[in-house]
Amino acid sequence: MQPADNPFFAPSDLPYALPPFDRIGVGHYLPAFRRGMADQRAEVAAITADPEPPSFENTLVTLERSGRLLERVSAVFFNQASSDTNPEVERVQEEMAPELAAHSDAIHLDPALFARIDELHRNRDRLGLDAESLWLLERYHTDFVRAGARLAPADQDRLRALNEELSALSTTFQQHLLADTNASAVVVDDARELDGLSEDALAAAAEAGKARDLDGSYVLSLVSPTDQPALASLTDRVLRERLFRASVNRGRNGNVHDTSAVVLRMAVLRAERARLLGYPDHAAYVVEDETARTTDAVTSMLTRLVPAAVANARAEAADLQAATGDRSTLQAWDWAYYSERIRRERYEIDATTIRPYLELEGVLRNGVFGAAGSLYGLQFTERDDLPRYHPDVRVFEVSEEDGSPLGLYLADFYARESKRGGAWMNSFVEQSELLGTKPVVVNTFNIARPADGEPTLLTFDDVRTLFHEFGHALHGLFSSVRYPRFSGTSVPSDFVEYPSQVNEMWGLWPEVIARYAVHHRTGERMPQELVDRVLAARKFNQGFATTEYLAAALLDQAWHRLQAGDEPDDVEAFEAAALEKAGVALDAIPPRYRSTYFAHIFAGGYSAGYYSYIWSEVLDADTVEWFTENGGLRRENGDRFRRELLSKGGSVDPMATFRAFRGRDPRIEPLLERRGLAQRPPSRDHVDFGAQVAAKST
Numbered sequence: 001m002q003p004a005d006n007p008f009f010a011p012s013d014l015p016y017a018l019p020p021f022d023r024i025g026v027g028h029y030l031p032a033f034r035r036g037m038a039d040q041r042a043e044v045a046a047i048t049a050d051p052e053p054p055s056f057e058n059t060l061v062t063l064e065r066s067g068r069l070l071e072r073v074s075a076v077f078f079n080q081a082s083s084d085t086n087p088e089v090e091r092v093q094e095e096m097a098p099e100l101a102a103h104s105d106a107i108h109l110d111p112a113l114f115a116r117i118d119e120l121h122r123n124r125d126r127l128g129l130d131a132e133s134l135w136l137l138e139r140y141h142t143d144f145v146r147a148g149a150r151l152a153p154a155d156q157d158r159l160r161a162l163n164e165e166l167s168a169l170s171t172t173f174q175q176h177l178l179a180d181t182n183a184s185a186v187v188v189d190d191a192r193e194l195d196g197l198s199e200d201a202l203a204a205a206a207e208a209g210k211a212r213d214l215d216g217s218y219v220l221s222l223v224s225p226t227d228q229p230a231l232a233s234l235t236d237r238v239l240r241e242r243l244f245r246a247s248v249n250r251g252r253n254g255n256v257h258d259t260s261a262v263v264l265r266m267a268v269l270r271a272e273r274a275r276l277l278g279y280p281d282h283a284a285y286v287v288e289d290e291t292a293r294t295t296d297a298v299t300s301m302l303t304r305l306v307p308a309a310v311a312n313a314r315a316e317a318a319d320l321q322a323a324t325g326d327r328s329t330l331q332a333w334d335w336a337y338y339s340e341r342i343r344r345e346r347y348e349i350d351a352t353t354i355r356p357y358l359e360l361e362g363v364l365r366n367g368v369f370g371a372a373g374s375l376y377g378l379q380f381t382e383r384d385d386l387p388r389y390h391p392d393v394r395v396f397e398v399s400e401e402d403g404s405p406l407g408l409y410l411a412d413f414y415a416r417e418s419k420r421g422g423a424w425m426n427s428f429v430e431q432s433e434l435l436g437t438k439p440v441v442v443n444t445f446n447i448a449r450p451a452d453g454e455p456t457l458l459t460f461d462d463v464r465t466l467f468h469e470f471g472h473a474l475h476g477l478f479s480s481v482r483y484p485r486f487s488g489t490s491v492p493s494d495f496v497e498y499p500s501q502v503n504e505m506w507g508l509w510p511e512v513i514a515r516y517a518v519h520h521r522t523g524e525r526m527p528q529e530l531v532d533r534v535l536a537a538r539k540f541n542q543g544f545a546t547t548e549y550l551a552a553a554l555l556d557q558a559w560h561r562l563q564a565g566d567e568p569d570d571v572e573a574f575e576a577a578a579l580e581k582a583g584v585a586l587d588a589i590p591p592r593y594r595s596t597y598f599a600h601i602f603a604g605g606y607s608a609g610y611y612s613y614i615w616s617e618v619l620d621a622d623t624v625e626w627f628t629e630n631g632g633l634r635r636e637n638g639d640r641f642r643r644e645l646l647s648k649g650g651s652v653d654p655m656a657t658f659r660a661f662r663g664r665d666p667r668i669e670p671l672l673e674r675r676g677l678a679q680r681p682p683s684r685d686h687v688d689f690g691a692q693v694a695a696k697s698t
Contacts, residue, residue, distance in 0.1 A: 008032035008073045014386065015397075016408045016440050017429045019076045022387035026088040029077050033096050036070030037103045043067070044107055047116070054116035056127055060136060063113075064434060064483050074100075075428045076389070082426075083444050084390050084418045085178065093171050101167035105160045108147035117141055118149075132651045136483050139650070146289060148277060155276055162273045166266060173262045174420065174603035177250065180257035181597070182417045184246045185212075186220040188239065194218060196233040198352045203451035211417075222247055223446060224421030224599070225592050226548070229459070231336040232351065237328075244333035251596025252571065259596045260571045266602055267559045268567055275564035283560040283608035290492040290609065291655055295561070298611050302553055305614070306583050308677040309550055312543025317588055332588050339541050347537040351459060354534070359520035360413065360447070360456035363463055367516030368470050371506040375638025376474075377401030380409070392416075393442075398477055407431070407477045410442035413456070414449040420599065421446055423465050425472035425500075430487035431479040431649075439488060441476040443469040455520045460534065463507045471503025472496075480647040490650040493605060494612035498658075499646055501613075501620035502627075508535060511633050542676040544589055551591035553611045554582040556601050560608035571595050614671075619658055621670035626662055 007023040009032065014020060043066035050058050081093050107113065120127065121141040124134060148159045187209070188194055194202055208219035220230050220243055228247050234240050251259035270282035279285040283295045292298050320338040321330045330338070344350050365380075372378045379399045386395045392414050398406045410428075412419075429440035445465065450456050458466075475496075476488035489496050506512050510531065517526035558578035568574040575595050579585040593600065600606040623641075630637055644661040658666060672678035 006031055008069060008076075009035065011068070011072070015383075016405075016438050018386055018395075018408055018440055019072070019389075019428055020387060021076075021389040024076060024389075026086075026092065029073060029089075029092050030095070032069065032073035033077070033092075033099070036067065036073055037099070039069050040067040040103070041106065044110060044113055048110065048112035054119050056120060056129060056133060056137065059113075059116045059120060060133075060140060061434070063140070064136075064485060068435075070103075075426070079426050079428070079442065079444075080389060081174075082420050082424070083412055084416070085175075085420075086418060090175050093175070094168070097167040097171040098164040101163040102160060105147070105156075105163055108144050108149060109151075109156050109160070111149075114144050114149040117144055132482055132486070135651060135653075136485060139485065142289065146277070146285075151276070159273065159276055162269055162276070166269050166273070169262050169266050169269075170603050173259050173266070174599065176257040176259050176262070177597055177599055177603065178420050180250050180253065180255070180259075181222050181421060183255075183257065184222055184250050184253070186222075186239075186243050186246050187214060188218040188220065189216070191218065193236045193239045194234065196235040197230060198233065198355065198457075200355070200450055200454055200457050201230065201233070201448070203454060204448045207449060207451045221415065221448070222250065222421070223415075224597075226590050226594065227336060227592075229461075231333060232340040234337065237334070240333040240337060241331070248332075248590060248594055250594075252594075259602070263559075263571050263595050263602060264568060267562055270560060270607065271562040271564045271566060281561045281563055283557055286560070286608035290494040290612070292494055292611070292615060295557070298557065298615070301615065301618075302550060302557070302611055303582070305546065305675075305677060306550055306554075308672075309543055309546035309675075310583060310586070312676060313547040313586065313589055314543070316541060316543045317586075330588055332590055335544065335588055339544070343537055343540055347533045347540070349530070349533050349537055354526075354530070355457040355459060356519050356521065357517040357526040358458040358460070358463055359518075360458060362518050362520070363458060363466060363516045364411070365516075366518075367463070367507065367512055368466050370515050371467075371503075371509070371512050371633065372470070372474065374633050375506075375635065376478075376642055377635065377638075378406070379403070383408075405438065407439035407441065409473055409477065410440070412442060412444045413447050415446040416449075419444070419446065420603075422599070423469050425469050425476065425489070427476050427488060430476070430484055430490075431481065432484040432487055433480075433482040435484060437484075439476050439479060441473045441488075443473050445469065457520070460507075464504050467504045467507040468500045471500030474503065475499045475646055475649075478642050478646040479649045481649045481651045483651070486649040486651040488649050491654050493609045494615045495619075495654040497613050497616035498619045498623075501616055502623050502641075504620075505624045505627065506633065508538070509633060510535070539674075539676045546675050546677070547584060547586065547589050548592045549614065551579055551582070551584040551586075551589070552593045552598070553614065554584060555579065555591050555593075555595065556598070556606070556608060556610040558582070559595070559601070617674075618668050618671050619666050621674050622662060622666045623658075624674075625670045 006028050007020045008028060011017060012020055047059055047062050052058055081089055117140055120137055124137055129137065148156055151159060194205065205218035205220055208221055209215065209217040212219055222228060226247055228243050230243060231240055274282045274285045277285060287293065287295050287298055317330060319342060320335060323338045323342055324330060324334065340351065369380045377400060380396045383395045383397050388395055388410065390412065393410055393412045396409045398409050400406055423445045426442050427439065428442065429437050431437060431439040447456060447462060472489060479488040481487055513531055514525060555575060555578055576585065600610055606612065627637055641661060645657045648657050669678065
């Protein structure tokens with residue numbers, strides 16, 4: 001391969017610098033990674049060799065401009081590694097993970113570079129910087145100190161070794177989990193066992209069987225969380241148990257894909273690294289740079305919610321046990337089934353009745369895009385002429401109301417064996433005034449593929465996920481910052497979920513439902529009485545939902561409160577003890593993620609940070625209250641949210657953006673009301689929570 005043949009070696013000439021996916025092959029990655037790292041090292045060396053005294057321009061601005069080739073290849077490669085991997089991609093990932101960790105350390109532990117940044121930081125009040133530039137200096141200085149720039153040389157050497165091993169282990173976890181998830185799919189030979197599945201779900205299971213060359217058999221593929229969608233409808237209790245056990249045993253089957261040893265090793269190494277950096281544990285290290293600031297604040301919020309959530313869950317369990325007719329003890333694999341039965345009876349809601357009104361194309365164009373048009377004036381034009389990384393992917397050009405270009409939005413809807421579980425947002429190109437770039441973002445989902453020629457029918461959970469992930473996309477698309485360091489979703493992890501969770505509200509906003517909930521065959525709108533019942537059922541089963549989430553968040557905290565020298569030797573024993581200690585060890589309600597398939601914390605960016613979803617939900621619920629009080633789906637409301645918050649990225653303190661939008665500190669009461677946890681008058685601690693968050697984030 002000649003260097004000129006590598007499409008990464010020059011900026012893309014496609015609209016919005018969209019990567020030329022049709023010219024990119026796996027063989028291009030390694031050369032591009034290695035040249036990209038070499039280029040950035042040379043760019044950093046030029047900064048440190050500059051004989052001029054350090055200035056904001058010759059140090060930080062130049063550093064912000066560095067690494068463009070590495071950024072291009074990383075954005076494309078890691079998207080493929082998550083959404084369309086193969087053995088060749090996995091080999092590149094295994095080889096590059098420790099090299100990229102070493103490259104990052106080479107920059108952050110460069111004493112000459114840190115000396116220049118440190119000098120600028122000491123003199124920051126005399127530099128005459130504007131607010132965004134001053135914040136950039138603050139963030140770079142914090143980044144370097146937290147990365148170990150002030151450690152002694154011997155400690156830096158150990159830190160490098162820890163980072164390289166942890167990076168390799170994270171890659172191993174991701175690859176083993178994907179392999180075991182695919183291997184654990186439940187194969188059913190007799191269609192009678194699948195009684196209860198909707199026609200389209202049954203067809204999708206048959207299609208999955210054909211994809212595995214199992215003609216005549218049905219395959220129930222596993223989704224990311226513990227709870228599997230089919231558990232709500234399968235009448236065969238034996239099959240429900242099979243499916244549930246396949247889900248909870250992922251990563252702990254004792255085979256070549258077992259992740260238990262990886263989990264134990266990562267927890268120990270993270271504890272050692274935290275001690276090396278001067279923190280009592282990994283959670284303290286992580287949370288210090290989030291809006292929560294301290295593990296005490298995280299623990300206070302999570303444990304405060306546990307008693308009411310568990311009490312509600314136990315009450316729900318009693319209802320479900322009664323629904324079984326006392327024929328058998330309620331088990332975890334029964335919860336979704338009997339819960340759905342009670343929901344159907346109590347609210348007269350049947351999922352099979354609802355799904356025909358939730359066809360993907362209508363939800364996307366009239367719901368997700370329609371709400372964005374009403375709130376922000378956005379227009380979406382599908383671009384079939386632009387390349388994509390997989391045939392399933394769709395590309396949309398996003399324009400302002402006046403037709404001026406904003407960016408590109410890519411959507412990758414369907415599950416496949418080469419894609420990891422869950423749903424997420426990535427950026428291929430980040431907005432930056434300094435670099436003159438507009439955003440190119442992608443949302444990735446795992447919606448079950450229908451049989452050929454059949455429509456893609458969704459559940460309301462799927463609809464919520466579409467709106468949620470598009471909220472992340474809006475955060476990227478609306479970015480209006482100078483420096484790439486601050487672009488889009490470059491905010492603390494316990495804040496990044498806030499805008500996306502706010503966007504979920506439009507999925508159940510009556511005016512929006514009226515637009516997208518249209519029967520895919522008859523064209524009739526969902527009857528208002530059915531819409532009303534759906535809205536009335538929003539708090540149903542919230543004890544279960546809150547408890548399974550809190551169990552996962554507290555489990556994450558337990559793994560990352562380990563002290564250096566603590567070395568648990570059994571994942572299941574550690575997990576059981578942690579859940580018992582936290583008061584969330586309910587047999588019928590396992591954590592949303594068990595340790596061995598908890599990709600958020602062992603293969604993603606949420607280690608010690610899974611609490612972020614409910615922490616962000618405090619801000620989200622308070623913001624939903626503001627929209628409701630101010631007329632909801634109005635253009636001026638959207639413009640305010642965009643101007644004061646979505647456009648800022650990480651260019652200002654995140655809680656300052658909340659206050660600028662809301663006009664005050666956050667309050668927890670709207671969250672408690674939403675989750676059905678506010679039956680009793682809130683305690684003084686509840687009232688003070690918003691102020692506590694605000695105070696700790698300044």
